[in-house]
Amino acid sequence: MFGKLEQDGLISPGSMSNIHAAAGKKLFSLHWELKTILYLGVLLLSGGLGVLVYKNIDTIGHQVILLAIALGCAGCFYYSFRKKLPFSWGKVPAPNPFFDYVLLLGCLLFITFITYLQAAYGVFKFHYGTATFIPLIVLFFSAYYFDHLGVLSLAITNLAAWLGVNVSPMTFIAGSMFISMHLIITGLLLGAALLLVDFLTHYLRKKPHFGFTYRNFGMHLMLLACVTAMFISSESYRMEGDAIYLLWFAIQAGTSFYLYREALKHHSFYFLLMIALYGYVGLSYVVVRLLLLTESEGGIYAGILYFIASAIGLILFLVNSNKKIKHDSLQ
Amino acid sequence: MIAYNKQQLDNREIIIEAEKAFRRQLITQEELNGIKAAYPVDLYTPNMYLRIGLFILSLIIGIFSYGFLCLIMLSGATEHVFGGINIFFAIGSYIVLELLVKEKKHYKSGADAAMMWMSGGSFIGGLVLFDIHMSPTAMGIIVLIVSMWFFLRFADQVMGWVAQLALLYILLINLTSLLLILPFVIMGVSFGMYWLLRNLVNQEAFRHYKGVMKGMQALALLALYAGGNYFLVRVTYESWHYTPEGEVKGLPMGWLFWMLTVVVPLAYLFFGLKNKDQILLRVGLVLVAAIVFTIRYYHSVAPLEVAMTIGGLIMILLAYGIIRYLKEPKHGFTSEEDDEKGTLEALQIESIVISQTFKTGAPAKDRFDFGGGSASGGGASGQY
Numbered sequence: 001m002f003g004k005l006e007q008d009g010l011i012s013p014g015s016m017s018n019i020h021a022a023a024g025k026k027l028f029s030l031h032w033e034l035k036t037i038l039y040l041g042v043l044l045l046s047g048g049l050g051v052l053v054y055k056n057i058d059t060i061g062h063q064v065i066l067l068a069i070a071l072g073c074a075g076c077f078y079y080s081f082r083k084k085l086p087f088s089w090g091k092v093p094a095p096n097p098f099f100d101y102v103l104l105l106g107c108l109l110f111i112t113f114i115t116y117l118q119a120a121y122g123v124f125k126f127h128y129g130t131a132t133f134i135p136l137i138v139l140f141f142s143a144y145y146f147d148h149l150g151v152l153s154l155a156i157t158n159l160a161a162w163l164g165v166n167v168s169p170m171t172f173i174a175g176s177m178f179i180s181m182h183l184i185i186t187g188l189l190l191g192a193a194l195l196l197v198d199f200l201t202h203y204l205r206k207k208p209h210f211g212f213t214y215r216n217f218g219m220h221l222m223l224l225a226c227v228t229a230m231f232i233s234s235e236s237y238r239m240e241g242d243a244i245y246l247l248w249f250a251i252q253a254g255t256s257f258y259l260y261r262e263a264l265k266h267h268s269f270y271f272l273l274m275i276a277l278y279g280y281v282g283l284s285y286v287v288v289r290l291l292l293l294t295e296s297e298g299g300i301y302a303g304i305l306y307f308i309a310s311a312i313g314l315i316l317f318l319v320n321s322n323k324k325i326k327h328d329s330l331q
Numbered sequence: 332m333i334a335y336n337k338q339q340l341d342n343r344e345i346i347i348e349a350e351k352a353f354r355r356q357l358i359t360q361e362e363l364n365g366i367k368a369a370y371p372v373d374l375y376t377p378n379m380y381l382r383i384g385l386f387i388l389s390l391i392i393g394i395f396s397y398g399f400l401c402l403i404m405l406s407g408a409t410e411h412v413f414g415g416i417n418i419f420f421a422i423g424s425y426i427v428l429e430l431l432v433k434e435k436k437h438y439k440s441g442a443d444a445a446m447m448w449m450s451g452g453s454f455i456g457g458l459v460l461f462d463i464h465m466s467p468t469a470m471g472i473i474v475l476i477v478s479m480w481f482f483l484r485f486a487d488q489v490m491g492w493v494a495q496l497a498l499l500y501i502l503l504i505n506l507t508s509l510l511l512i513l514p515f516v517i518m519g520v521s522f523g524m525y526w527l528l529r530n531l532v533n534q535e536a537f538r539h540y541k542g543v544m545k546g547m548q549a550l551a552l553l554a555l556y557a558g559g560n561y562f563l564v565r566v567t568y569e570s571w572h573y574t575p576e577g578e579v580k581g582l583p584m585g586w587l588f589w590m591l592t593v594v595v596p597l598a599y600l601f602f603g604l605k606n607k608d609q610i611l612l613r614v615g616l617v618l619v620a621a622i623v624f625t626i627r628y629y630h631s632v633a634p635l636e637v638a639m640t641i642g643g644l645i646m647i648l649l650a651y652g653i654i655r656y657l658k659e660p661k662h663g664f665t666s667e668e669d670d671e672k673g674t675l676e677a678l679q680i681e682s683i684v685i686s687q688t689f690k691t692g693a694p695a696k697d698r699f700d701f702g703g704g705s706a707s708g709g710g711a712s713g714q715y
Contacts, residue, residue, distance in 0.1 A: 011362050018357040027665040028607040030657065033616060034650045034666055041646030048639030055636060097654055097666070101647075273380040277387070304402065307395040311388045315442075318384050322377055 038101050046108035053116050069113050076106025084146055089206045092147040100148060107142055107151050111135045111158075132162045144207060152210055156194070156217050163190055184229045188251075191221030195258070212266075219259055219271065223278040226252035230285050245289065252282045267325050273318065280314055333539055334432045334484045335374070340539050342370040343438075374438035382441030389445035393424060397453070410460050417457030424450040432485070439487075447487060451477045471501040486540050491547045495524060499554055507571055511584065517558035518591075525551035545610060552599065552614045559591030562625045592625050607663065 011019075049069055056062040080103045083095050094100050114135050139155035142148065163186055195218035201211045226248050233245040256275045263271035287306055291299040333340075346367060353363045377385070397420050404416055428446035431437040455473055459465055475497035481490040502520060506513050528548045531537045537544070557563055565582040582588065596618035603612030627638070657666040 015358040037646050038650040041643045044639045045643030048636045051636035269380045273384045304395050304399045311391040315388050
């Protein structure tokens with residue numbers, strides 16, 4: 001193929017010899033396979049040890065296992081401290097292919113260790129919060145000190161768990177994460193706080209590449225909180241007046257507007273799509289609620305036409321936004 | 332046969348190769364621009380997120396249009412009327428699909444996939460409504476024909492898979508009486524599919540199906556393994572084979588299927604490494620997990636948590652050993668990543684990645700790392 005391009009004068013002979021040379025020494029890469037095995041191995045090992053300790057909680061063997069976990073964890077952190085590149089507030093690359101996995105294993109083992117201490121010996125007595133708070137500190141410290149995005153995600157998840165909100169990807173999918181108003185408010189505030197951290201991350205230029213992770217979690221928490229609040233408003237909050245969902249819709253609209261501007265700033269179509277879909281669900285809910293007020297057959301027709309028209313509108317919006325982002329990025 | 336302008340598809344292929352060469356710094360920016368100007372591509376393939384969005388929204392539009400149609404026709408609601416609506420809807424969405432491809436130059440844009448699914452689904456649904464007592468075989472054949480058509484015309488990955496599965500399904504339900512011969516029929520047919528696809532991939536005439544056919548190879552390999560897997564064979568056998576005394580337990584010639592269960596993935600791995608075939612290698616790796624699960628199901632060697640711990644340890648050490656060993660590339664293997672996004676390419680997600688990288692100079696920093704949340708842990712600072 002490149003031969004033809006050369007004949008057409010599109011590729012210089014110099015580049016052509018480059019291409020030939022590269023084709024000659026082309027290697028078969030096992031990178032992806034090895035990394036996947038390594039990652040699964042880390043997950044299996046830390047998970048297996050966690051269950052092992054839990055199952056043997058009443059036997060003599062558990063102290064041995066506990067010791068093994070402690071040693072493994074200490075070993076991982078020792079390795080991380082030894083090998084790490086000098087700290088900076090910018091992006092620090094990993095010194096070798098194993099570094100990230102060793103650190104991840106260390107952090108996972110540490111969580112197991114603390115949880116186990118609490119469960120078996122009640123080290124933290126009745127301060128259950130402390131048992132999750134200590135790993136939290138260690139996780140955030142590790143994420144920043146060793147520059148590890150995965151550990152940062154782990155830390156944010158733990159922070160949410162500490163506050164009582166469950167934010168694992170599975171619960172996002174199941175859509176069952178908020179059950180009470182209390183949790184919704186917590187989620188909303190935590191999401192707002194994460195967005196603030198994202199803003200500060202860029203503003204103060206402290207690890208700006210962490211911003212995406214904060215923004216991602218913050219966006220999902222806030223928008224999901226708003227949408228869920230609207231949906232449960234039709235069940236349990238009728239007492240407080242019927243229009244409470246409009247308030248949530250207003251909050252969602254405001255958040256979405258902020259996130260929309262951020263998405264354009266960072267040229268991220270992923271955020272645009274998410275905002276648009278959450279927004280679509282929210283808007284549709286409001287429209288359907290309003291149409292239900294009419295209590296007529298025309299309402300059903302209007303509703304169907306609304307869905308067709310709004311989806312077309314949203315497609316146009318997304319396609320145009322995509323062009324805008326692409327265009328901006330070429331500057 | 333294929334709906335797209337072949338010249339456009341070829342140009343696209345050239346640009347993709349040139350982009351790769353540019354990323355590996357084999358050609359200069361000017362040369363790349365020159366190639367892009369000489370081989371223009373006006374196919375519409377947006378980035379992955381827009382594709383997902385277009386897919387969902389097109390489905391919403393389609394479903395509500397369908398609802399609207401039904402609502403209008405509600406008065407004469409017999410099965411035949413509904414069948415008619417379905418067929419009408421299928422034809423309508425097919426016309427839209429053709430227009431999208433011909434006029435708007437959509438190429439794997441998400442909207443076209445949505446139209447394909449709605450058109451095919453409502454067509455088959457309509458036929459079923461006309462003949463409620465259709466036999467499963469007839470259903471299977473209709474699905475096979477429809478998905479085959481979409482596959483050939485639009486080179487769609489999922490439709491290709493559906494066609495393969497429909498073929499296997501037809502065999503499965505018609506050859507139930509063969510009992511223990513059936514696994515070998517399935518394996519033979521799957522191997523035939525794999526062999527055929529492997530040969531067709533390199534044919535000039537089928538170059539536009541290249542990526543899709545690689546994905547179909549993977550499915551053929553999986554089906555081949557499933558045909559001989561001890562667990563699957565035994566469960567199917569027990570559910571089909573009745574005697575006057577009731578259900579039969581156990582499996583005759585069990586040793587043969589145990590052997591197939593263990594040997595087939597290892598053979599995949601061996602040939603994958605020997606021929607440097609990424610598809611064989613990866614399917615083989617996935618199936619190693621299937622060996623473990625199958626054995627564990629019948630013979631509990633160790634409690635789950637012990638197995639997890641030991642297995643995890645072995646995997647870490649194995650990967651560590653190989654990466655160490657390949658520090659200097661040996662036998663044409665390397666543990667370094669190469670520019671060509673291997674799996675992604677094989678599984679036809681390639682076009683997405685390419686379309687992402689098409690945006691020259693676009694920062695990739697905000698590309699969402701799938702497996703998000705706490706699961707995005709590993710290799711977070713490694714470039715994937």
